[in-house]
Amino acid sequence: MKKINPLYLTATVASGASFETCIENVDIGGPSMLRSSAKNHAYITIATSPSQYDLLIEEMKSNDGCSLLETRKKLAYAAFNLSAAYDSTIANYFASKVNNTENNVQSRTYKPQVLLKYGCNPHQKPAGIYSIFGDKMPFKVINGTPGKLLF
Secondary structure, rough: OOOHHHHHHHHHHHHHHHHHHHOOOOOOOOHHHHHHHHOOOOOOOOOOHHHHHHHHHHHHHHOOOOOOHHHHHHHHHHHHHHHHHHHHHHHHHHHHHHHOOOOOOOOOOOEEEEEOOOOOOOOOOEEEEEOOOOOOOOOOOOOOOOEEEOO
């Protein structure tokens, strides 16, 4: 299966390619297979990134070649998240080409980069620093650590 990468279409668009070329570069089968596998996570394990392999291999070694349902749910979430980012890229491209003032919806997906330190209220979830999907931190940390790095 071809790797689904929201940035691939973005690169094609940035190259100045024609509308037809950009649309030709929209993947249909890959996202469909991602979604169907994620939907059936009760029976299917979907890995969408090599960074997931080590955890999955260790879990399968510990469980007679099987993955745990909780892990499959987390991996399904990652698959749906990747698919949503891809669809968002396509929708935003179309929005830039169509003059539709009735239904002008923009969507962006963000990737958490850092969970910030939180002081007095440990029962609250910490704030975070997010970047647009695929980008690195939106700024450079000059001194100290703002929190727990996630990348």
